[in-house]
Amino acid sequence: MPRPSVEVERRAQILRATCRVIAENGLRNLRISDxxxxxxLSGGTVHYxxxxxxxxxxAAFEDCFERSLERRRWLLDSRADAVTRLRQVVDSYVxxxxxxxxxxxxxxxxxxxxxxxxxxxxxxxxxxxEWRRIVAAIVRDGQARGQVADGDPLVLANMLVxxxxxxxxxxxxxxxxxxxxxxxxTCLEFVDTVLAAQNSPHPVPGRxxxxxxxxxxx
Amino acid sequence: MPRPSVEVERRAQILRATCRVIAENGLRNLRISDxxxxxxLSGGTVHYxxxxxxxxxxAAFEDCFERSLERRRWLLDSRADAVTRLRQVVDSYVxxxxxxxxxxxxxxxxxxxxxxxxxxxxxxxxxxxEWRRIVAAIVRDGQARGQVADGDPLVLANMLVxxxxxxxxxxxxxxxxxxxxxxxxTCLEFVDTVLAAQNSPHPVPGRxxxxxxxxxxx
Amino acid sequence: MPRPSVEVERRAQILRATCRVIAENGLRNLRISDxxxxxxLSGGTVHYxxxxxxxxxxAAFEDCFERSLERRRWLLDSRADAVTRLRQVVDSYVxxxxxxxxxxxxxxxxxxxxxxxxxxxxxxxxxxxEWRRIVAAIVRDGQARGQVADGDPLVLANMLVxxxxxxxxxxxxxxxxxxxxxxxxTCLEFVDTVLAAQNSPHPVPGRxxxxxxxxxxx
Amino acid sequence: MPRPSVEVERRAQILRATCRVIAENGLRNLRISDxxxxxxLSGGTVHYxxxxxxxxxxAAFEDCFERSLERRRWLLDSRADAVTRLRQVVDSYVxxxxxxxxxxxxxxxxxxxxxxxxxxxxxxxxxxxEWRRIVAAIVRDGQARGQVADGDPLVLANMLVxxxxxxxxxxxxxxxxxxxxxxxxTCLEFVDTVLAAQNSPHPVPGRxxxxxxxxxxx
DNA sequence: TATGAATGAGATTTCATTCAT
DNA sequence: GATGAATGAAATCTCATTCAT
Numbered sequence: 001m002p003r004p005s006v007e008v009e010r011r012a013q014i015l016r017a018t019c020r021v022i023a024e025n026g027l028r029n030l031r032i033s034d035x036x037x038x039x040x041l042s043g044g045t046v047h048y049x050x051x052x053x054x055x056x057x058x059a060a061f062e063d064c065f066e067r068s069l070e071r072r073r074w075l076l077d078s079r080a081d082a083v084t085r086l087r088q089v090v091d092s093y094v095x096x097x098x099x100x101x102x103x104x105x106x107x108x109x110x111x112x113x114x115x116x117x118x119x120x121x122x123x124x125x126x127x128x129x130e131w132r133r134i135v136a137a138i139v140r141d142g143q144a145r146g147q148v149a150d151g152d153p154l155v156l157a158n159m160l161v162x163x164x165x166x167x168x169x170x171x172x173x174x175x176x177x178x179x180x181x182x183x184x185x186t187c188l189e190f191v192d193t194v195l196a197a198q199n200s201p202h203p204v205p206g207r208x209x210x211x212x213x214x215x216x217x218x
Numbered sequence: 219m220p221r222p223s224v225e226v227e228r229r230a231q232i233l234r235a236t237c238r239v240i241a242e243n244g245l246r247n248l249r250i251s252d253x254x255x256x257x258x259l260s261g262g263t264v265h266y267x268x269x270x271x272x273x274x275x276x277a278a279f280e281d282c283f284e285r286s287l288e289r290r291r292w293l294l295d296s297r298a299d300a301v302t303r304l305r306q307v308v309d310s311y312v313x314x315x316x317x318x319x320x321x322x323x324x325x326x327x328x329x330x331x332x333x334x335x336x337x338x339x340x341x342x343x344x345x346x347x348e349w350r351r352i353v354a355a356i357v358r359d360g361q362a363r364g365q366v367a368d369g370d371p372l373v374l375a376n377m378l379v380x381x382x383x384x385x386x387x388x389x390x391x392x393x394x395x396x397x398x399x400x401x402x403x404t405c406l407e408f409v410d411t412v413l414a415a416q417n418s419p420h421p422v423p424g425r426x427x428x429x430x431x432x433x434x435x436x
Numbered sequence: 437m438p439r440p441s442v443e444v445e446r447r448a449q450i451l452r453a454t455c456r457v458i459a460e461n462g463l464r465n466l467r468i469s470d471x472x473x474x475x476x477l478s479g480g481t482v483h484y485x486x487x488x489x490x491x492x493x494x495a496a497f498e499d500c501f502e503r504s505l506e507r508r509r510w511l512l513d514s515r516a517d518a519v520t521r522l523r524q525v526v527d528s529y530v531x532x533x534x535x536x537x538x539x540x541x542x543x544x545x546x547x548x549x550x551x552x553x554x555x556x557x558x559x560x561x562x563x564x565x566e567w568r569r570i571v572a573a574i575v576r577d578g579q580a581r582g583q584v585a586d587g588d589p590l591v592l593a594n595m596l597v598x599x600x601x602x603x604x605x606x607x608x609x610x611x612x613x614x615x616x617x618x619x620x621x622t623c624l625e626f627v628d629t630v631l632a633a634q635n636s637p638h639p640v641p642g643r644x645x646x647x648x649x650x651x652x653x654x
Numbered sequence: 655m656p657r658p659s660v661e662v663e664r665r666a667q668i669l670r671a672t673c674r675v676i677a678e679n680g681l682r683n684l685r686i687s688d689x690x691x692x693x694x695l696s697g698g699t700v701h702y703x704x705x706x707x708x709x710x711x712x713a714a715f716e717d718c719f720e721r722s723l724e725r726r727r728w729l730l731d732s733r734a735d736a737v738t739r740l741r742q743v744v745d746s747y748v749x750x751x752x753x754x755x756x757x758x759x760x761x762x763x764x765x766x767x768x769x770x771x772x773x774x775x776x777x778x779x780x781x782x783x784e785w786r787r788i789v790a791a792i793v794r795d796g797q798a799r800g801q802v803a804d805g806d807p808l809v810l811a812n813m814l815v816x817x818x819x820x821x822x823x824x825x826x827x828x829x830x831x832x833x834x835x836x837x838x839x840t841c842l843e844f845v846d847t848v849l850a851a852q853n854s855p856h857p858v859p860g861r862x863x864x865x866x867x868x869x870x871x872x
Numbered sequence: 873t874a875t876g877a878a879t880g881a882g883a884t885t886t887c888a889t890t891c892a893t
Numbered sequence: 894g895a896t897g898a899a900t901g902a903a904a905t906c907t908c909a910t911t912c913a914t
Contacts, residue, residue, distance in 0.1 A: 006873080026334060028246040032909065042875045043909085053909060105333060112330040114391035115323060116244060121392040128388070129395055151411075158385065158396065158404050163377055165384030170346065173332035174339040177347055178376065186376050193369075194412050224898075250884065262900050265885065442877075462770060464682040468905065480879050483906065541769060548766040550827035551759060552680060557828040564824065565831055587847075594821065594832065594840050599813055601820030606782070609768035610775040613783055614812065622812050629805075630848055660894080686888065696896045697888085707888060 011049055011059075013039050018060035023105035027113055030057060058119055064106045065127045076134050082142020083196045086160070089135060090187040093164050094180050095171050104172050132161050139195065149197045156195060163187055229267050229277075232257050236278035241323035245331055248275060276337055282324045283345045294352050300360025301414045304378070307353060308405040311382050312398050313389050322390050350379055357413065367415050374413060381405055447485050447495075450475050454496035459541035463549055466493060494555055500542045501563045512570050518578025519632045522596070525571060526623040529600050530616050531607050540608050568597055575631065585633050592631060599623055665703055665713075668693050672714035677759035681767055684711060712773055718760045719781045730788050736796025737850045740814070743789060744841040747818050748834050749825050758826050786815050793849065803851050810849060817841055 017039035022030055032053060036043045050056040072092055078085050095101045114120045136157035142148030148156075164187055170178040235257035239248055250271055254261045268274040290310055296303050313319045332338045354375035360366030366374075382405055388396040453475035458466055468489055472479045486492040508528055514521050531537045550556045572593035578584030584592075600623055606614040671693035676684055686707060690697045704710040726746055732739050749755045768774045790811035796802030802810075818841055824832040 010873090026246075026331060028244075028331070031907090044875045044877095044911090045873080047910070048874065051910095108326070108330045111387050111391045112326045113244060113246070124388075124391050125393055125395065128393070132395075155404050155407060158400070159381055159408055162381040162384035162388075162401075162404070164380075165387060166380035166382065167376065167384070169329050169383060169387070170342075170380070173329045173342050175343055175346070177343065177350075182376070183380075186373050186380070189373060190377055228898090249882095260900050261884085262887090262902095263898080266899065269885090271884065446877085462682075462767060464680075464767070467903090478879050479905085480881095480908090481877080484878065487906090489905065544762070544766045547823050547827045548762045549680065549682070560824075560827050561829055561831065564829070568831075591840055591843060594836070595817055595844055598817040598820035598824070598837075598840070600816075601823060602816035602818065603812065603820070605765050605819060605823070606778075606816070609765045609778050611779055611782070613779065613786075618812070619816075622809050622816070625809060626813055664894090685886090698890090698896045698898095699894080701889070702895065705889095 007049075010041075010045075012063075014041070014046055014049055014056070015060050015063040018056055019064045019106055020102065022057070022060060022109055023102040027057060027109040032056070058117075058123075061106065061110050061120060062123055064103060065110070065123060068103045068107075069127055069131060072131075072134070076137060082138050082145060082147040083191060085138050086135075086142070086148075086191045086195055087188055089138070089160070090164065090184065090191060093168065094184045094187075095168055096180055101172070104168055108169060108172060132157055135161055142195075142197075147197055148195055160187070160190060160195065163190060225267070228259075228263075230281075232259070232264055232267055232274070233278050233281040236274055237282045237324055238320065240275070240278060240327055241320040245275060245327040250274070276335075276341075279324065279328050279338060280341055282321060283328075283341060286321045286325075287345055287349060290349075290352070294355060300356055300363060300365040301409060303356050304353075304360070304366075304409045304413055305406055307356070307378070308382065308402065308409060311386065312402045312405075313386055314398055319390070322386055326387060326390060350375055353379055360413075360415075365415055366413055378405070378408060378413065381408060443485070446477075446481075448499075450477070450482055450485055450492070451496050451499040454492055455500045455542055456538065458493070458496060458545055459538040463493060463545040468492070494553075494559075497542065497546050497556060498559055500539060501546070501559060504539045504543075505563055505567060508567075508570070512573060518574050518581060518583040519627060521574050522571075522578070522584075522627045522631055523624055525574070525596070526600065526620065526627060529604065530620045530623075531604055532616055537608070540604055544605060544608060568593055571597055578631075578633075583633055584631055596623070596626060596631065599626060661703075664695075664699075666717075668695070668700055668703055668710070669714050669717040672710055673718045673760055674756065676711070676714060676763055677756040681711060681763040686710070712771075712777075715760065715764050715774060716777055718757060719764070719777060722757045722761075723781055723785060726785075726788070730791060736792050736799060736801040737845060739792050740789075740796070740802075740845045740849055741842055743792070743814070744818065744838060744845060747822065748838045748841075749822055750834060755826070758822055762823060762826060786811055789815055796849075796851075801851055802849055814841070814844060814849065817844060 014035060017035045018030070020038060021034045025031075025034065030053070032046050033043050035056070036046050039046070046056065050059065072089075075085055075088055075092070078088070080088070093100070095104050110120055110124060114124055132154070136153045139148050139153040139156050143150060143153065164183075167178060167183040167186060171180050171183050232253065235253045236248070238256060239252045243249075243252065248271070250261050250264050253274070254264050257264070264274065268277060290307075293303055293306055293310070296306070298306070311318070313322050328338055328342060332342055350372070354371045357366050357371040357374050361368065361371065382401075385396060385401040385404060389398050389401050450471065453471045454466070456474060457470045461467075461470065466489070468479050468482050471492070472482050475482070482492065486495060508525075511521055511524060511528070514524070516524070529536070531540050546556055546560060550560055568590070572589045575584050575589040575592050579586060579589065600619075603614060603619040603622060607616050607619050668689060671689045672684070674692060675688045679685075679688065684707070686697050686700050689710070690700050693700070700710065704713065726743075729739055729742055729746070732742070734742070747754070749758050764774055764778060768778055786808070790807045793802050793807040793810050797804060797807065818837075821832060821837040821840060825834050825837050
């Protein structure tokens, strides 16, 4: 009397395993047999759920991306002030926990593969776009409440997200001079000194001179 | 009567071909035979110069990285004012020319592979570190001349370089909402409104904070 | 509903084929594809059961050696008198049947390869040692029954086994002056005139000296 | 002004190197490039002197075999008594010196290869036959002088030579239970107790009844 | 639904051989 | 005489995919 849900369960199980293999070995070394072993299944079974390796990889990328987004969606609904939330964005993205590190590694693989895969491109466009819109919404909200400095919210969001991505890539690549800590400090500094409005309730010790700019220049 | 050693020339020829193949097909699909065809040689000849595919890839990464750096080293010696040079940094990195695009694709492959390769990690550390130091030197120089805002030069450089990298990755990945143009605008905005000192000779219309600039779209 | 595991059967099938190829072509020319063809399988299947060619060769050597020993173990339990059994030892080793010839060729390959392979060395030590002990046991038993001349049983066994091996190698090498027949005559002569006790029930015309006693060694 | 002898010299140099490579790596792993390196030449040069790898191997086998024989031909002319000379035969063949070990390894390779090479077969026939005839001549001479027990000299020589070969193969194969020492003891025991006539001037401690034989049975 | 067995296409790698210099 | 460079044929090995059970 097979539970009807067995299929859903199996798929999830296989996709998680696939993400782990991609993170650990790289898409380059993704082998069905490794996925099978990690999932405690046979290679044949993996193929029973996913026709081709490509399908499997694509589905895994989607799964990983969606779960990542899900994990952060609470930021959008948070009632905290915008700068706090932006700092939370940074914190939630610094590659610290195994979960975060795994997700980052999968993203980098996805980005490296995208130029040759319309489907991955579309996936990135959709989910990464959503992510950038979330950050932009926080910025816009903060501006409306006077917590975030003026400026095109999307541009500011792109600055932050770009910076996070670029520095994370270095952290992931194992840079000794660009550690997770330094990444965190740098991004938070950006939030505090560039994004936060002057009257922000986040007086950062050693606040840097710049970007007070606006008023001066305005 | 030794012919003028053809070795140096041949190695370079093979490495260029390898970079092109990596950029086009991904490290994942790097095939010796493709390299050979592109270089107009036999597969055996490629192996005559590089023992293993791994050696070849590593050497190609080094070659690509070094040439990229070489192409930008003039920025360090430039007499132009710091902000101009920082804008040149941005411009020189926006993936526009085929050459730039190729280099970026190779870097992303390198970063994706680094977690599993100490040699690549070391390579990135060395050359990428040098690159960040170059940018930091421009910042420091600009600060000394009052052209760049105060703040830890390395932190500021990391912000800019990180932003460039993160956004470039999206451009490379073929994002439709984050195009090369938008990357350029965003990074230049950062240079002009965050890095440039207030009395900078680059009075940007609509100076920062508001970045009313562009687009609410995307 | 697992089929009765085909694995044991398939492995045996592949190993027999491998032995035949080694015997016919030499280890030097052992090709997976030949093994596959001879076993009626695909090359991939051979690799499905044996990871590397080396593993395959090692396993084949073991298989050949063990089967050879198995084929002779009855000699140990035989109730016949010792000299008869020693003559049977000789007879069973003269390269006559295709089976014997094949086994000999494999052994020579193994011996030639041993200096470079600890695993083969260990294999030879274990199985060849056992074989020498079997012969020594026959000698010892014969001595106890007064059928075999005195002398250190292991030394006498080594003389016989060494002689058999050395002459067989020449037979195998295709010597025209040292044929299987001559090998047989020579070894039997040794059994009859050196090993057999004088009152042995095997009165050989032209009986010669035996080498009882001895051995401070072994 | 090239010396006319350079060619002879080069050939010898290459052949020695080939023997060493065969002994160390096995015929199986004989590579022209290794020979070249060991001889301090280029691969091209090796081919200048030997058309094909097969030619090279064949010539090397001949060279090795002939030099071995040469090294022992003094035994034939020795004035010592036969038993002494037979003991010298044994001693000179126990794999002790690097030179002996190398020669043995090459022979085993030759024997392993012979079944598939008429040329090697012919070589073995010719040179090994000569060697067996040398030993038989010593036996015959000893019998004529009453130093060696009766019996077909060729059969007795084959016994000794076979025993030497068979045991040497085990020593070469790295047997721990059949060491060079044990090989030596065993073969000398055979010489002293089986080949030596009763009135031999080699009273072996522990020596017992032997060789009266013949007459008893006659 | 699940799997172990089998396959074959494809990639790397090795290396004897050739040849221009 | 001698060599470095280049080649291409051949062999091992990998692994996605198929399929009978």
